[in-house]
Amino acid sequence: MTRQVTAVETELKDRRSGARAKLSSAAAVYQRDGLEAAANTLRWLQQNEASIKGALRQ
Numbered sequence: 001m002t003r004q005v006t007a008v009e010t011e012l013k014d015r016r017s018g019a020r021a022k023l024s025s026a027a028a029v030y031q032r033d034g035l036e037a038a039a040n041t042l043r044w045l046q047q048n049e050a051s052i053k054g055a056l057r058q
Contacts, residue, residue, distance in 0.1 A: 008039040
């Protein structure tokens with residue numbers, strides 16, 4: 001999980017800094033928003049991993 005969060009955060013940092021300048025502005029914003037949503041979901045899953053696994057065992 002940590003590896004996935006790190007990968008998404010690195011990609012977001014690259015996009016925010018303009019390292020992916022080949023995309024149109026609208027496409028870049030769309031992809032960045034999607035990556036931010038994915039990063040938020042991964043962070044939430046990481047924070048709640050133990051309780052999710054516990055609930056699945058019941």
